[in-house]
Amino acid sequence: MTVAFSTGRGKPPGPASGRPDGKLPALRRLISNRSNFLLRYSPLLILALAWEAASRLQLASSLALPPLTDVARAWIELIQSGDLVGNGLSSLYRAGAGLALAILVGGALGVFMAVSRPANAMLGPLVELFYPMPKSALIPVTVLWLGFGDGSKILLIFLGCMLPVTIGAYNGARGSDQHLLWSARSMGARGLRVMWDVVVPSALPELLNGVRTALALAFILLVSSELVVARQGFGYLIGYLGANGSYEAMFAVVLTVAFIGFLADRVYQAVVERALRWRE
Amino acid sequence: MDNPAQIIIENVSHHYRPAVGREVLALESVSLQVREREFLALVGPSGCGKSTLLYLIGGFLPIDTGKIMVDGKPAAGPGPDRGIVFQNFALFPWKTVRKNVLYGLERQALPRAEREARAQAFIDLVGLTGFEESYPSHLSGGMKQRAAIARTLAFDPRMLLMDEPFGALDAQTRSLMQSELLAIWEKTRKTVIFVTHDVHEAVYLAERVAVMTARPGRIKAIIDTSFDKDDPEVHRSKIFVDKVDEVWTLVRDEAVKALEKQRP
Numbered sequence A: 001m002t003v004a005f006s007t008g009r010g011k012p013p014g015p016a017s018g019r020p021d022g023k024l025p026a027l028r029r030l031i032s033n034r035s036n037f038l039l040r041y042s043p044l045l046i047l048a049l050a051w052e053a054a055s056r057l058q059l060a061s062s063l064a065l066p067p068l069t070d071v072a073r074a075w076i077e078l079i080q081s082g083d084l085v086g087n088g089l090s091s092l093y094r095a096g097a098g099l100a101l102a103i104l105v106g107g108a109l110g111v112f113m114a115v116s117r118p119a120n121a122m123l124g125p126l127v128e129l130f131y132p133m134p135k136s137a138l139i140p141v142t143v144l145w146l147g148f149g150d151g152s153k154i155l156l157i158f159l160g161c162m163l164p165v166t167i168g169a170y171n172g173a174r175g176s177d178q179h180l181l182w183s184a185r186s187m188g189a190r191g192l193r194v195m196w197d198v199v200v201p202s203a204l205p206e207l208l209n210g211v212r213t214a215l216a217l218a219f220i221l222l223v224s225s226e227l228v229v230a231r232q233g234f235g236y237l238i239g240y241l242g243a244n245g246s247y248e249a250m251f252a253v254v255l256t257v258a259f260i261g262f263l264a265d266r267v268y269q270a271v272v273e274r275a276l277r278w279r280e
Numbered sequence B: 001m002d003n004p005a006q007i008i009i010e011n012v013s014h015h016y017r018p019a020v021g022r023e024v025l026a027l028e029s030v031s032l033q034v035r036e037r038e039f040l041a042l043v044g045p046s047g048c049g050k051s052t053l054l055y056l057i058g059g060f061l062p063i064d065t066g067k068i069m070v071d072g073k074p075a076a077g078p079g080p081d082r083g084i085v086f087q088n089f090a091l092f093p094w095k096t097v098r099k100n101v102l103y104g105l106e107r108q109a110l111p112r113a114e115r116e117a118r119a120q121a122f123i124d125l126v127g128l129t130g131f132e133e134s135y136p137s138h139l140s141g142g143m144k145q146r147a148a149i150a151r152t153l154a155f156d157p158r159m160l161l162m163d164e165p166f167g168a169l170d171a172q173t174r175s176l177m178q179s180e181l182l183a184i185w186e187k188t189r190k191t192v193i194f195v196t197h198d199v200h201e202a203v204y205l206a207e208r209v210a211v212m213t214a215r216p217g218r219i220k221a222i223i224d225t226s227f228d229k230d231d232p233e234v235h236r237s238k239i240f241v242d243k244v245d246e247v248w249t250l251v252r253d254e255a256v257k258a259l260e261k262q263r264p
C-alpha cells in the first residue's frame, strides 16, 4: 500500500537509500521513468475507486455522492447534447479574454511602475490596497456595470488577475541588471528599445510566476461569477444542474472544470520552461 | 603619436551615494587626456575607481564635478562611438552568443547578410566557433569574457573602453587575445582605454600606462611605454623589464596604502 503514495521521485526512506550499489539506482530509475506517470497519479485512481465503492456500498447517500460510473454516463450525455461544449466554450472565452487582458495590462503596468518613479508613487499604494482584497466581492459590481453577459465576467477576471501579474512584472523589472541596461544603451539602443530588449526579459521569470497565480485565480473567479449570475458557462451549468437535482451531471461538470484547470497549469508550465530555457 | 586629444578628463571627482550605507568618494580630481588612436592602460589597486572612471567616460554615470569631453562634446549619455567591455561581461543571458554579438550590429544600417558575417567573424576570432547557439549560462567565465569582447568589437566603435577584458582567461588564451587585440588596434586604429591588474600586460599593450592612487582614485603617474615591441623576445629586453619594474613599484605602493586604509 505504501508504494501507491510514493510519487516515484523521492527516494524511499530507510537504510537502503543512498547505498553505493551500482545496479539498484539504475533499476530504480528505469522503473520510475516507465511508471512515473502511473505511480504519480495512482492516488487519483485510488480515490476514484474509493468514491465508486463508497456510493455503491451505500456508505454515502447516492444523492450526495453519486457513483462515479453514473457521473461518467452523465458526462457522455452532456457531451452528446452539446451542453458541456457550448457552456465550456463560453467559459473558456471569458477566462481567456480576461486573462489575456490581465497579462497585457498588468505586465505593462508593472514594468512601467518599475522604470518610472512618479508612476510608482501614484500606482504603488493603489496596488497595495487592492491586492489583498477578495476579488469575488467585485462580482455584483461588475454585473451592475456590464450586465449578465460576457463583459462582466471578463472584467472581473481582468481585475482579479491583473495584480499578481503587475507585482511579478514590477519585482522582475526592478531587478534588471544595471550593466545590462548600460550595455544595450552603449550599443545604440534607446528608450522603448531598451525596455523591450532588457527590462522585459529581465522581468520575465517573475512575471511568468505571477501569470501562474493569475491562471488559477481566473478559474476561481470564472466559476464563482457564473454560479452567481450567468445564463451560460461552466458555473451556470453547475448551478442549474444542482438546482434541478441532476447531481450526476453536476459532478460531471465539476470534474471537467477541475481537469481543465489542471491541464491549463501543466501546459502553462511547459510553455514557461521553454520560454526560460536560457536560465540554469 | 601627436594626434589631438580625443578624450579630455578635467578635475573629475565622483561620489557614490548608495541608498543604504555611507557615501563613498571613488574618484578625486582626476585629470587625463587620451589622444586619438592611442592605447592607454589604466592600472591601480582594487577599489581605486578604475571601473568608475570608465563608466564616466562611457557616459553611464552622471558627472557631478569636473568635466569630460569626448570628441569636443561633453560625455553625456552612452553611445556606440564608445564600445565598452564590462568587467562582469554583461552579456544578455536570454540571448545566445550569436544574438549577443549581433545586438550592436542590429542598431546599424547594415544588410542582414553582412551583419551575420561580421558576427561570425568575431565569434571565430575569439575562438567561440561552435558555441554560437549557446546561452551565456552554459559558458565558462573565460568564454563569457570572450563573447563580451566579440560583441563589443563587432560593432566597430571608434573608442574601446575595456575593463579587465582578459581577467578570466588562462595564460595561453590571454596571450593570443592580446595579439588579436593589438592586430585589430593596428589595423583599425581605435582609441583604447584598457584597465588591467597585470602590469606586464599593461606595459606590453599600451603606449602609456596611467597609474592610479588608492581610493579616492587620482592619477599618480603616467609612464610612457611606447618603445618598439615587435621583437618576440621583447618581454626579456632591458627596457621592458625596467618599465614593468617602474610601474610595478608605483602600483605596489598604492596597493599597500589601500590595504592599510581598510584595516580598522
Ligand SMILES: Nc1ncnc2c1ncn2[C@@H]1O[C@H](COP(=O)(O)OP(=O)(O)OP(=O)(O)O)[C@@H](O)[C@H]1O
Binding pocket: B016, B017, B018, B024, B025, B026, B044, B045, B046, B047, B048, B049, B050, B051, B052, B053, B087, B215
Ligand atoms: N554602485 C556603487 N555604490 C557604492 N559604492 C560603489 C559602487 N561602485 C563602486 N563603489 C565604490 O567605489 C570605489 C571604486 O570602485 P570601482 O569599481 O571603480 O573600483 P575598481 O578600481 O574598478 O576596482 P577593481 O579593480 O576591484 O575592479 C570602490 O571603493 C567601491 O567601494
Ligand SMILES: [Mg+2]
Binding pocket: B050, B051, B052, B087, B163
Ligand atoms: Mg573594476
